[in-house]
Amino acid sequence: MLALRPVQLTDLPQLQQLARDSLVGVTSLPDDTERLREKILDSCASFAADVQNPGGENYFFVLQDLVSGRLVGCSEILASTGCNEPFYSLRNRPFSSESRELNIQHGVPALSLCQDLNGQTLLRGFHIDAERVRTPESELLSRARLLFIAAHPQRFAESVITEIVGFSSEDGQSPFWDAIGQHFFDLPYTEAERLCGLQSRTFLAELMPQYPIYVPMLPAAAQACIGRVHPDGQEAFDILEREGFETNNYVDIFDGGPTLHARIANIRSITQSRIAVARQAPQIDARGRYLVSNDGLGNYRAIVVELDVNAEGPLAVPPDGLAALGVRDGERVRVVAL
Template identity: 45%
Template sequence: MSDTQLRFVLRPAVYTDLPAVERIAGASPVGVISLPRSREKLFDKIAASQAALSSEVSGCGEESYFFVLERSSDREVVGTCAIVASAGFDEPVYHFRNDTLIHACRELNIHHRVHVLSLCHDLTGSTLLTSFVLDPQYRFGSTAELLSRARMLFIAAHRQRFSDHVVSAMLGPCDDEGHAPLWDALGRHFFGIDYPLAEFYCGVKGRSFIAELMPQHPIYVPLLPPEAQDAIGQIHPFSRLPCEILMREGFDTERYVDIFDGGAVVQARTEEIRTVAQHKQATVRVHPLGSAAAEYLIANLELSGFRACIARAAFDALKGEVWLAEEDCVRLGVVPGASVVLAPL
């Protein structure tokens, strides 16, 4: 059965999801540090999310929100995603910034532009989208849109909790054995450890050691081996789907890359993200749907009870009403007269 025939609900992760989340983390590639292969850290991730969802928040702070995608038929968890309200709240978030240095000599009539990578923490304080992992059998269809874009509806519904700027780091080129061209050419010389171990330290111990060991001066890209140069700004096959979804949402990839594997870092102004900009709030009405219905991404306005799904609905923009089937109201945990947010699928 294809995912177009199945129904899914995105909801906050709870403690009983830990075994499923652990299974998903274990199947993800090396380098996905936002879903570490550590039962203790995954438990802490769920705990931090539960605490954030139960807190009264009036601004963008240290909160993180962790979600799972549940198949409605048997409640099996098939994917995860997360939002960090303010990246680097406790410690800076480091990236390489793509810069250009000008080398010029008037006497020799030379004017040369050189690509350099500059260590920075420009994106500290941005809202961070992380932990997008989806069962491979559902990566070709609208289920991936739900897993990624439901986070934008959560941000839109609780706008005060998030930054004016949103970023997401894509996994860069690396092989199954954990060899990353950029790391092998650069990071290994300063850290003295393999790429998988460096990513593990980031996921479990944090990133404070980066500033202590990484070179503070610009890295001249032409001095790197060709394969390392080619890796800069590229995306691992695992991250192509989430990156494509975010690019359709209006994110761009021009400025920053990951300091370990060189993967692209995508960014956007929050209000310019397609789902945030186009979302509408509407009052729920229950009725059997006719031919006028279309598919929408819909979510309730709850925190710990947040639910999002893809459903056929009839939206009346003039009245601010959305007509849903009763079974979809059940999936969303709403009753007639409740408010929801929705965006075109």
């Protein structure tokens, strides 16, 4: 059985291996021992903090095989963007011009550097082993974060966003970066993303052009990257789209990947999950797969398990499921259909 839980400092060696295997563009998972150590300690402090309003807290989760102890994935929640550093995006909207004399009005698509998305909760750092892509475990890794938000709403904003990794070729070339960022930094895309993971996006973003970039003036290959998802990022996109997330007019400043957003009130795993009393049941006539979590903080756990769930009444859970969740017979859990 796999369980999602908060990261611990002892996870560092395995976490670094996950970082080595992660997709270029997942800058929140750097392949650097000291940076990862800082992220783990920051996450531990966030889980331990008494929080009444969202701030710069970062909640880092790992997906662990409970039999082997091996980590097979990780994901994060940043409580509120823009608290510790500005959160930059490119706003993709038409720039309108008109000539009254000629009676012509024209809108030209333009990308503008902005901080419009400050103050929103950010899902990031999604990575899972290749052999578990498009399995229930991927759903667990992504959606269990939403159950955590449902359990602790005071810690998060009223809207949630995520940046999906944009297109790059197998050899690490990004047409979008080559058309824009390359001219300002003289760095290849992979190196720019590596620096963002080790330090901050801010110092690179502040060197980006401050004036609108007219999309028709970009090469066709770069234009095609705007809002385009990297093939290996498609699953992360699909899971959240099924949750009610939608694309908006913002894209990533480096690779042009899309940004998804949703109001808390419209997110399926939050609105459709319910609290139930867990009852130990050695045998269950399972009718479907469900995502189940406790409502803890530092002891938060979430699993996928086959259950027979009724609309009301207690929830029959097998003994290994209760053990994985760290709950006892008669304690409360949160459940939603997979």
